[in-house]
Amino acid sequence: MAAEAPTGGGAGPATAPVGVRPPRTAGMRLAWSVVRGQPAARLGIAAVAIGHLVMVAVMAMTPVRLGESHADADVLRLVGIVLSLHIAGMYAFSPVVGWLTDRLGRRAVILGGVGLLLAACAVAGTAGHHTPRLSVGLVLLGLGWSGTMVAGSTLLSESVSAGVRPSVQGFSDLIMGLAGAGAAVLSGFVMQLAGYPVLTLLAAVATVPLVALALRPVPTGAPGEED
Template sequence: MASHLTAPRTAARPDVTSIQRRTLRLLFTTQIIGGIGVTIGIAVGALLAARIAGTAVAGVAQSAGVVGAALLAVPVTRIMARHGRRPGLVLAYTVGAVGGALVVLAAATRWVPLLFLGMLLFGGGTAANLQARYTAVDLAEPARRGRQLSLIVWATTIGAVAAPNSAALADRVTTGWGLPPLAGPFAFSAAAFVLAAVVLLGLLRPDPLLTARRLAATAADPSPAADATATAVAAEAPADGGPTRGGATPAAAPAGVRAPRGAGMWAAWSVVRRQPAARLGIAAVAVGHLVMVAVMAMTPVRLGESHADADVLRLVGIVLSLHIAGMYAFSPVVGWLTDRFGRRAVILGGVGLLLAACAVAGTAGHHTPRLSIGLVLLGLGWSGTMVAGSTLLSESVSAGVRPSVQGLSDLIMGLAGAGAAVVSGFVMQFAGYPVLTLLAAVAVVPLVALALRPVPTGAPDEEG
């Protein structure tokens, strides 16, 4: 009789492995499309802003996209918390497409306020790409969370490499259609965002976050219907996300199928304040991004101090390409290390690489090969803090509040990056590049202290 009672419930359970495999394939594809959309616009954004509004505000226009991505994380993750990942990602890409269209219109009318509004909304594409990495781990097996999150981060490499080389082609094509010079790449960006939104709207089913909540609710049921798969997906998470026996990490904390009311930024902040692992995850992502942006943003200026104008653009392209390779190309390896050795260990490794990057770049003088090595190390350090910090954050909070906490993390990260970009310019002007790298190195000290801080008594910690 018991088997007849439990069989329907067990049979109705979703095939988690199949859903996760389908979700990863879909996210990998849309991440490439979205990455092309973001990068092809950014490649000419400063040039277009300088042509419309002048060189002095070109950097501010670029920063508007960063701030837009940070601010859009708030409504996007609120929608995710209430309705799932699919509508949130679709909204973010749609807003990015509207922003791209407004930038094109601003280029045609030469209306500066419209340009800033368009760049602000254009950040929706970045917001969607950032949230995709969290979507990848909603249903991930505990021992594979780091690798699957890093796989989606790695997909960005394809778009980041292909898009800048396509900007000139897009500009030539759209100029023939009557669009102003440098507006064409943003038209292509808008089209890419629309395509990504349509693909996700039609194919991201079932929603991975809603499925994870259903599994968590089932696992919380003490009846025999809560089988081993549900328990593995929804068991209580450790405070540090470290490996258990065999290298696996415990799964995410259980939560109900529906998000709790008021699961917004204030609720997210309340959860983060009570959870040391969540604080470490957010700090790792934000500090790593701050240091990376501060040093990377002023590296072209540093190169311009010692090279003729004819050589600067070529050198900047080479150095920044190596930097981007450091950020994304090795993220699958970083993800494997995160699963194998634990989140905290990889965060500390990323911090070590950031410090090494600051030391190498800051003492390189005008030696371009050594500066290039410093920028590669900078990208690798960013990858370590981003992948391990994001993985730790995702598994340290319950499914009900997870999207809001992840949105809070992206908000803090974006604002930290935008602030670093602004401040680095002043430091570069008044103190120079070596002082900038020294201050960037000092900025990681609080993160080191937080990562080395013992877990409070009674809180679970790493076993390995």
């Protein structure tokens, strides 16, 4: 028979009963308090979330844009080609983006990613029904997403202590998911009301807060702000 735990009033630290978990919201509250007090963490989350928002907003409505000018027999093939090129832009050069993040610094790659996102919005938004030009825009969109994602997540991870890193990463994933979901929903309404060029313009404008954060003066000696 297993020995029973003592019930006396010892001086040891209190522990939660076996099988009882702390509230799930506790981790999110902790993550928010850490991120709120750490400028580098805020920039990292902003880079991940805004880069994802711009990418999803433009990418989600690109098949609709292709369907406006191509017959049903052609549009599925074209959507497959264009989105395959876009996904290649997202992931094929990730090792290079990681190397540049270490070589040039996190902020520089974040700003470079924003520049690529803006170029993507400009090229795709002015492509009209020219599919090769639209394809170039979607490749640039994938590359810009890769820059903001890799550099932003790296900056976020190194700007917080190991003890709170899982909670902060979960918080970042939540914000990124909400940003992408919101972009997917709203992009349909914008496409219906104003068209694809206006959608790409609004997506470009959405990068303004990220640029402002990335260009803020770096506090001397702040952790995670060396780059």
